[in-house]
Amino acid sequence: MIEVKNVSFTYPNGVEALHEVSLTIRDGEFVAIMGQNGAGKTTLVKHFNGLLKPTKGEVVVDGVNTKEASVAALSRKVGFVFQNPDHQLFSETVEDEIAFALKNFGFEEDVIKKRVDWALNLLDLKKYRKTSPFMLSGGERKRVALASVLAWDPKAIILDEPTIGQDQNQKDVLQQFIAQLVAQRKTVVIVTHDVEFVAECNPKIVLMADGKILAEGSAKKILTNPHLLAKASIVLPQIAQIFSGLVGLGLPTDVINIHEAEKALLDFMEAKP
Amino acid sequence: MSFFEGLRFRRVSSPIHRLDPRVKFFYVCVLFVITIMFGGTIRKPELLPLIILFFVQVPLVLVAGVKREWIRSMRGAVFLAVFIFVFNFFFQYIYGNYESLPLLLEYSFAMVLRFLVLVESFSIFFLTTSPDHLGLALEQSHVPYEFCFAFTTAVRFVPVLAEEAQTIMDAQKARGLELERGNFIKRIKNYIPLLIPLIVNAIRRSLELAEAMESRAWGATEKRTNLYVLTLKNSDYLLVIISILMLILAVYIRLFLPVPPLTMLLHI
Numbered sequence: 001m002i003e004v005k006n007v008s009f010t011y012p013n014g015v016e017a018l019h020e021v022s023l024t025i026r027d028g029e030f031v032a033i034m035g036q037n038g039a040g041k042t043t044l045v046k047h048f049n050g051l052l053k054p055t056k057g058e059v060v061v062d063g064v065n066t067k068e069a070s071v072a073a074l075s076r077k078v079g080f081v082f083q084n085p086d087h088q089l090f091s092e093t094v095e096d097e098i099a100f101a102l103k104n105f106g107f108e109e110d111v112i113k114k115r116v117d118w119a120l121n122l123l124d125l126k127k128y129r130k131t132s133p134f135m136l137s138g139g140e141r142k143r144v145a146l147a148s149v150l151a152w153d154p155k156a157i158i159l160d161e162p163t164i165g166q167d168q169n170q171k172d173v174l175q176q177f178i179a180q181l182v183a184q185r186k187t188v189v190i191v192t193h194d195v196e197f198v199a200e201c202n203p204k205i206v207l208m209a210d211g212k213i214l215a216e217g218s219a220k221k222i223l224t225n226p227h228l229l230a231k232a233s234i235v236l237p238q239i240a241q242i243f244s245g246l247v248g249l250g251l252p253t254d255v256i257n258i259h260e261a262e263k264a265l266l267d268f269m270e271a272k273p
Numbered sequence: 274m275s276f277f278e279g280l281r282f283r284r285v286s287s288p289i290h291r292l293d294p295r296v297k298f299f300y301v302c303v304l305f306v307i308t309i310m311f312g313g314t315i316r317k318p319e320l321l322p323l324i325i326l327f328f329v330q331v332p333l334v335l336v337a338g339v340k341r342e343w344i345r346s347m348r349g350a351v352f353l354a355v356f357i358f359v360f361n362f363f364f365q366y367i368y369g370n371y372e373s374l375p376l377l378l379e380y381s382f383a384m385v386l387r388f389l390v391l392v393e394s395f396s397i398f399f400l401t402t403s404p405d406h407l408g409l410a411l412e413q414s415h416v417p418y419e420f421c422f423a424f425t426t427a428v429r430f431v432p433v434l435a436e437e438a439q440t441i442m443d444a445q446k447a448r449g450l451e452l453e454r455g456n457f458i459k460r461i462k463n464y465i466p467l468l469i470p471l472i473v474n475a476i477r478r479s480l481e482l483a484e485a486m487e488s489r490a491w492g493a494t495e496k497r498t499n500l501y502v503l504t505l506k507n508s509d510y511l512l513v514i515i516s517i518l519m520l521i522l523a524v525y526i527r528l529f530l531p532v533p534p535l536t537m538l539l540h541i
Binding site for chain 1: 437440441443444445446447448449450451465466469470473474477
């Protein structure tokens with residue numbers, strides 16, 4: 001779906017944000033890009049829909065080189081949900097907000113209607129159909145922004161810092177929602193440093209620091225490696241910390257979330273006479 | 274974006290940067306007056322003094338080390354300069370209100386140069402004066418503190434807003450917005466999805482700023498003290514003297530010496 005080949009990117013002010021990055025994201029894959037602030041996460045994903053074009057190397061999205069396509073054309077395939085919903089909301093009603101992109105992409109009037117209904121249902125926003133997006137709470141605004149992207153049903157969805165400013169309840173909903181998208185064979189990329197959230201979601205992880213990719217692999221492999229995480233200034237998830245502390249008891253060390261912990265503890269108790 | 278970069282003050286230290294902003298402003302005002310004094314009429318244009326005024330300021334740019342930014346701001350003025358030239362030249366040409374073509378050309382160039390000298394001096398002032406110093410200068414010139422604060426805050430938030438505008442543009446492009454598409458009306462309409470979030474966020478931010486300031490006791494006492502106080506140094510007095518001498522010289526030339534048109538000197 002997305003192929004990044006030896007990409008370097010330097011901002012006009014001379015800061016090199018990416019250095020020789022190569023990465024392949026396959027169709028239907030669920031990837032979390034992690035790293036501390038300034039590691040180049042957002043710069044990298046902005047290459048996925050052509051908002052930034054590489055200074056060196058190339059990015060190929062669904063067979064198209066991003067240098068040869070407009071942002072609008074690439075966005076049809078790769079939906080990008082920005083960190084701050086306030087950077088995109090402008091319409092009078094939630095309904096219009098969701099229809100905006102659909103109109104830009106030239107959908108027929110009746111298709112737009114159907115898609116808007118579908119997106120409102122999907123994110124539980126039906127009761128706000130005629131409400132101004134500016135009257136909604138932060139979490140709801142974030143959901144409107146997400147709905148406005150999902151409405152055109154892109155093949156891949158990029159979520160930039162989706163958990164920031166969300167309470168635990170909203171995070172749980174988001175997690176289930178992402179699981180649904182993954183089940184529908186959508187390619188999902190999240191950019192985050194919320195290690196607990198990632199541990200619960202259990203995606204493939206791409207770990208970044210100083211504009212380079214430090215490591216990639218399963219969440220189990222990356223999130224239980226304290227040395228690697230330290231290089232990216234990330235701490236182990238709390239569950240992994242507990243299990244690495246209890247390693248002397250003969251418990252497994254590759255446990256990262258509550259679900260697995262429960263299972264590991266039950267197995268451990270049963271094995272003991 | 275590069276346009277905003279050109280306006281942004283950079284914290285460097287040079288003899289020009291260290292000058293008192295009040296003195297620099299005085300210099301800009303003097304230059305303004307002199308520039309308005311020369312230029313001449315369509316029959317007797319005065320290009321020469323304006324050329325001198327333009328080049329006299331170039332060393333200041335070099336000493337301040339803001340050559341790149343300065344060139345950028347001058348390049349920004351080119352469009353208006355061409356406009357001024359075309360207007361002066363063609364209208365006088367069409368009405369036949371001129372003695373000879375060289376004189377008309379010189380007059381049009383004089384008008385352009387008058388504009389460029391003004392832009393030049395203002396750009397030197399803004400490129401070498403930090404917003405903080407400017408606010409301080411206003412305050413010490415007995416402008417009410419509320420106005421000084423509003424002024425410096427406005428100046429300081431220009432780059433923040435520029436950055437935010439870029440993010441908003443990215444977000445809307447990612448939703449299929451194409452700014453360059455459609456006819457004239459459609460193109461103007463294309464900017465609505467950029468302007469509304471920008472304005473809404475600016476208002477939200479200003480309310481937050483107001484709350485943050487009030488919780489840090491803004492306006493608690495009538496008499497505020499400053500961490501830094503501007504004092505005039507020798508170099509500042511030097512610039513004041515140079516400015517006054519320039520003014521006297523200019524007035525003297527204006528009143529008692531004839532300024533020949535360049536075309537006459539070159540026998541064209």
